[in-house]
Structures are given as C-alpha cells and as structure tokens.
Amino acid sequence: MMDKYNYAFLDEGSKREIRRSVLKAVAIPGYQVPFGSRELPIGRGWGTGGIQLTLSLIGPEDTLKVIDQGSDESVNAVNIKKFVKMCTGVPCTTRTQEATIIQTRHRIPEVPMTNGQILVLQVPLPEPLRIVEPQEAVTKKMHAESDYAPIWLQLYESLIKYGKVTISAEYPCLVEDRYIMNPSPIPKFDNSKLHDAECLYLFGAGREKKIYAIPPHTKVVSLAFDDVPFEKESFRGKKCRLCGSTDTYLDEIFDSATGERYYQCSDTSYCKEVRSK
Amino acid sequence: MMLQETPVLSVRGLTVRYGDGCPQCASHLEKNRCTSCGAVWAANDVSLDVYPGEVLGIVGESGSGKSTLMQSLYFDLEPTAGTAYLQNYGAGKKSIWEASAAEKRHIKNTIMGMVYQNPIRGLRMDYSAASNIAEKIIAAGSRNAGQMTERAKELLEAVEILTSRMSEAPKNFSGGMQQRVQISKALANNPALLLLDEVTTGLDLSVQAKVLDLIRKIKAKYGISILLVSHDLAVIRMLADRTIVMLDGKIIESGLTDQILEDPQHAYTQQLVHSLL
Known part of the structure; x- marks a missing residue:
C-alpha cells in the first residue's frame, strides 16, 4: 500500500493528460476539450475541474491564491488551499499580485492580472448551448457549424419580455470570432476582463469533463445586438x-x-x- | 403559358425507400411494399415542378407519400434517390440534397418556409411569438433587435394576431392562432417557396376558413409559390392552381385543379372525387 501521495495528489500520467488537454484548449481558444476527469477526495460539482487544472500545473516555484465568490476566507477556498498545500507544500497568498496560479469561482480579481499569471476558473456548466439544446451530440455539431442562432434567440427573448437582456452571470461571449463560450458564472461585470488580457485563463469543468481556455491577448466579445449594446452591472x-x-x-x-x-x-x-x- | 418560365422548384425521381430493396421490387409491389423483400417505397420516382406564383396542390390518402415528399424537401428525412433544384439555390444547378449542413440551414431559413400540420414541430412553444419570428431573422444573419421586432409586428399583423400579444408564448394561444404564428414565422425572410403540410387539418371549420383565407391573401400579397399538401379536396379546390394526385408513393394524375376535380381520369381519383362531391 502507498503510504504517501504523489506530488500534487494526481499521478504524473494523469497530470500529463490534463496538460495535453490544456495545450489543445490554448491552441483553439474557446473550444471545449474533453478530458478524463479524475476522482478527487471531494465530490464532482465542488470545483473538481479547477482543482485538477491547478494540481496538474502547479510546481514548487508557484504561489497559490484561491478565491470563492471574491473571498479568500470562504470555507471552499480555505479547504482547497489546505488540500493543495498538503500535497505540494507551495506557499499560499491572498494578494493577487503575488500569486502565479489563482483558482477562482464566480469572480475575476479586481487587480489586473499580468503576464505569467494563470487564472483557473471552476465551471459547473461549460456548454453555453445547453439551455437551448439538451443533447451533447447536437451541441457539438452546432459548434462545428457555428449554428448559434438559438443563443441569440435567448438574448432576444429576454429583450422582448423584459426590455433588456437579463442574463447577469454566465453571459455568453464570442471568442476569436469563432466559438461561443460560457465564461463560467462570473458576473457580466467581469466579462470585459477576458478580452485582450495579459494572463492565461483556464476553465475546468470536472463533472462535465471539459477544459477550455482563453490565452493572453485573445479577442473576446460579449454577445450583443447591433442596436442594443452590451451593458455590465452599474453601481x-x-x-x-x-x-x-x-x-x-x-x-x-x-x-x-x-x-x-x-x-x-x-x-x-x-x-x-x-x-x- | 406557365411552361415558359423557370420553375421555382423542380423535383426529379424522388425516391424514399425503407429497407434495402431487391430486384423483384419493381414487379412485386403490393401498395407501396415489396412482397418479396419487405422494403417500403414511401415515395417512388416522384417528379414535379412548381412555377413562380402558383399554388401546387397534392392530394392523396394517408400513406400515399405526401408528407414524405414535404419532409424530404425540408430536410426532415433523407431521400434514397432523386434530385431537387431550387431556382434560388446554386443557380438551380445543384440539387438541394447535395447541400452541406450550413447550406441546408440557409435554404430552410431563407429560400423555403414550412408550415407543419402540428404547430409543435414548427414553433418554439415556450418562446414568445415575436421570438419565433426573430429566430428565422437571426438565422439569416441579422443582429439588429429593433428590425426584428418591426418585422415581427408587421408579420403578426398580416396574420391578424394582435401585436399586444407578441411577447406571449404560442403555448398560450388557440390552435388557429398557433397555426397563424407558424405561417408568419415561415414568411419571416420572404421565402420564394412556402410548404404547407395539412395546415388546416384538425382545426374547426370557422378557423379553417380563416386560415385558408389568410393563405389566399398571402399568395396575392407576396406572390409567393406554394406547395400545398392536403387530403381535403375543398381546400385544394379553393387554393390550388394545379393539382397532383398521389397513391402508394407515386404520382398517378396531375393537371389543372378544375380538370382533375371535374374530369378525373384515374380510377382512384374518380373514386376520391365522387366520395366527396
């Protein structure tokens, strides 16, 4: 019996497989790459996609920050930090500037991210077309053929019913004029931070077994009609x-x-x- | 007079066969089923032309291949053999059944409009009436919400649905209203050809009259060509310029509607006309 876990919990083969998927995701911005989601000591749907990305990328020189809904001290964030620290020994921080890997749920930090930093987002539902089409085989085809009319219909329906687009989080965006992507449940306030960013954004959905990415300086446009501009939350x-x-x-x-x-x-x-x- | 014009739609040798077929099929057909191998010839070498601005009626009993023809034309099922040329697609040189998936979508959205017998097939019942029309306009490439709303208003007015109800979902509408929304949706992008599959079947008589009246108005107003399938000879008599009679997957008689109804040649047509008139 093994008395000690491998560095960063996952075995090296698994980490390599996940990194290969990450490379593919970076090569095709916004495209959802399937991967073999591993078992972890927490349930799927609790950030396992993000954790697997973090674990397969982390090394001794890294500094980790974990946030949940913008907070460094929430139960989820604290426990993920503890877990990664236990199996890697890397230092943790709450300062965005100091971290090399930031795992997050629901927010992108206010401090602008820089070149060399990676933001890992936990994604519950990676498929932006799922609300309009329940079958995976069909949504794959729709992506392949850029058949995105139904998602625009979703926006129009909201306009005609409420006079404005009411989607506040998971606001769909078009990546490099090709794939429509779900930016995970970040508020649409954060959508603009995805466009032409300095850092690498990685999205991991453990339960849905998908990885996707926005590499630095990628064009990311939040969907909006010509005559109804995209508006973020106003405070x-x-x-x-x-x-x-x-x-x-x-x-x-x-x-x-x-x-x-x-x-x-x-x-x-x-x-x-x-x-x- | 009509023969000098180029047909809007030209179908040649459409065959839809279920089962592999065998050499005996040609001589061993009982109705549309081969007694030797059991293959069903739902449509058997069907050829027809629809000329600009005309209404071509298709009559026949259940299982005669009417809907098979319509569904093949609207890509709901794949024909075994045959070609179909649309004047507005590929300069009328390329069969629509050889089109790519994206081209097929383009044909369905902009060159043809389909009205199904059952509105559930043609409408998104949970989305507003306006969105149902907007869906077609979005699919055709527009991203201007204001224009979509204007067009939806115009079309709903044309089918006599109060614009005050445009943000309501068709599931709350009566059967006749649903059918009228479906017609307005089919007209969204000014198609050259309208396919009507038993549009009045299942509606009560007064509503039937209203829908038929509407189709007549649309024909006069837009000069659109219509392929009209019905088993109701009264509908055919009222709307169709020319009529085709189908039986067991084959065309058995065709000609001017008055001629077919007043002087039927085929034994089956005679029986059909006399059973009604």
Whole structure:
C-alpha cells in the first residue's frame, strides 16, 4: 500500500493528460476539450475541474491564491488551499499580485492580472448551448457549424419580455470570432476582463469533463445586438462601505436586524489592500 | 403559358425507400411494399415542378407519400434517390440534397418556409411569438433587435394576431392562432417557396376558413409559390392552381385543379372525387 501521495495528489500520467488537454484548449481558444476527469477526495460539482487544472500545473516555484465568490476566507477556498498545500507544500497568498496560479469561482480579481499569471476558473456548466439544446451530440455539431442562432434567440427573448437582456452571470461571449463560450458564472461585470488580457485563463469543468481556455491577448466579445449594446452591472451612486471604492463589483448585503442595505467589495483582498493604503 | 418560365422548384425521381430493396421490387409491389423483400417505397420516382406564383396542390390518402415528399424537401428525412433544384439555390444547378449542413440551414431559413400540420414541430412553444419570428431573422444573419421586432409586428399583423400579444408564448394561444404564428414565422425572410403540410387539418371549420383565407391573401400579397399538401379536396379546390394526385408513393394524375376535380381520369381519383362531391 502507498503510504504517501504523489506530488500534487494526481499521478504524473494523469497530470500529463490534463496538460495535453490544456495545450489543445490554448491552441483553439474557446473550444471545449474533453478530458478524463479524475476522482478527487471531494465530490464532482465542488470545483473538481479547477482543482485538477491547478494540481496538474502547479510546481514548487508557484504561489497559490484561491478565491470563492471574491473571498479568500470562504470555507471552499480555505479547504482547497489546505488540500493543495498538503500535497505540494507551495506557499499560499491572498494578494493577487503575488500569486502565479489563482483558482477562482464566480469572480475575476479586481487587480489586473499580468503576464505569467494563470487564472483557473471552476465551471459547473461549460456548454453555453445547453439551455437551448439538451443533447451533447447536437451541441457539438452546432459548434462545428457555428449554428448559434438559438443563443441569440435567448438574448432576444429576454429583450422582448423584459426590455433588456437579463442574463447577469454566465453571459455568453464570442471568442476569436469563432466559438461561443460560457465564461463560467462570473458576473457580466467581469466579462470585459477576458478580452485582450495579459494572463492565461483556464476553465475546468470536472463533472462535465471539459477544459477550455482563453490565452493572453485573445479577442473576446460579449454577445450583443447591433442596436442594443452590451451593458455590465452599474453601481452608480453606490460605494463600498469599508474601503469606499466605486469602481469595483459590489455585493449587496441586507441587515435583517436594522433593515439596512449596504454595499461592499466582493473582492475581499482588494478591499483590504485599499484600506491599508 | 406557365411552361415558359423557370420553375421555382423542380423535383426529379424522388425516391424514399425503407429497407434495402431487391430486384423483384419493381414487379412485386403490393401498395407501396415489396412482397418479396419487405422494403417500403414511401415515395417512388416522384417528379414535379412548381412555377413562380402558383399554388401546387397534392392530394392523396394517408400513406400515399405526401408528407414524405414535404419532409424530404425540408430536410426532415433523407431521400434514397432523386434530385431537387431550387431556382434560388446554386443557380438551380445543384440539387438541394447535395447541400452541406450550413447550406441546408440557409435554404430552410431563407429560400423555403414550412408550415407543419402540428404547430409543435414548427414553433418554439415556450418562446414568445415575436421570438419565433426573430429566430428565422437571426438565422439569416441579422443582429439588429429593433428590425426584428418591426418585422415581427408587421408579420403578426398580416396574420391578424394582435401585436399586444407578441411577447406571449404560442403555448398560450388557440390552435388557429398557433397555426397563424407558424405561417408568419415561415414568411419571416420572404421565402420564394412556402410548404404547407395539412395546415388546416384538425382545426374547426370557422378557423379553417380563416386560415385558408389568410393563405389566399398571402399568395396575392407576396406572390409567393406554394406547395400545398392536403387530403381535403375543398381546400385544394379553393387554393390550388394545379393539382397532383398521389397513391402508394407515386404520382398517378396531375393537371389543372378544375380538370382533375371535374374530369378525373384515374380510377382512384374518380373514386376520391365522387366520395366527396
């Protein structure tokens, strides 16, 4: 019996297979590459796609940051950090600037990412066409033929019913004028950070067994009609109650005791840094 | 007079066979089934022409191959043999059954319009009536939401559906309204040819009259060519300029509608006409 786990938990063969899929994903931006999702000591649907990417890429020189909904201290983020640290011994940080690999769920950090950094996103549903077509065999064909009318229909339906596009997270975008991609459940506020970025974005869906990527300086356009421009969330007139920032993505918090509504930065480490300046 | 014109649609030798067939098929057919090998010849060497601005009626009993013909033309099933040329596709030189998947989609969206007997096949029941029309316009390449809404209004008005209900889903509409939405959807991109497959079957008489009246108006207004399948001779008499009679997958008689109804030549047609009139 094995008394010790391999470096970074997964065996070297598995890591190589995942890295091969990553290379393919980088070569075809926005295309979902199938991969053999491995068993992990946590359930599928809990970020296993992201963890497998992190584990297969991480080395002794790396510094890791894990965020969940913008927070470094949430249960999920803390436990993923503990797990990776246990099987690799790499240092962890909460500072975006210091990290080489950042694993995240639901947010892209406020601090602009730089060349050499990798952002690993955990994806629950990688297929942007799934809401309009339940069969994988059909969605694959639709991608192959660029048959994207149904997804535009989804946007139009929202316009005709509510007068505006109501999709707030997982807002579909077109990558390099070819593939329509689901940017994982980040708010559409973060969509613009995907376009012409310095860093590498990797998306891993463990349960759905798919990996896809946006390499640096890739063209990423959020879908919008010619006469209805894409709009991200507006926090006009609102600011973070802790650091006073007005240009960040704000969480709305409701205090049931006082009935008060206030706003604060969703990116906790950014908020802290602004305050300490 | 019509013969000098180039047909909008020209079908030659359409055959749809279920089963491998055998050398005895030609002589051992009982109805449309080969007694020797059991192959079913759903459509057997069907040829026809539809000329600009005319309504070509197709009558025949259940299993005579009417819907097989329609579904082959709209790519819902793949024919065993035969060619079909559309004036507006490949300069009328390339058979539509040799088209690529993307070309077939283009033909379905812009050159032909289809109205099914059952609106569930032609409509997205959960999407608004306006979206159903917009879907066709999106598929044709437009990304202007305002134009789509204008066109949807215009078409819904043409089929006498209140524009105040355009954001409602067809599942909430009556059968006759659903059929009218389906017709407006089929007309979205001004197709050259409209395929109507038993559009009034299953509707009550007053609604039938309304839909038939609408088709007549559309024909007069848009000058569109129509291929009309029906087993109802009253519908054929009212709408069709020329009529083709099908039996057991074959065309047994064709000519001007009045001629077919007043002076039927084939024994089956005689029986059909006399059973009704």
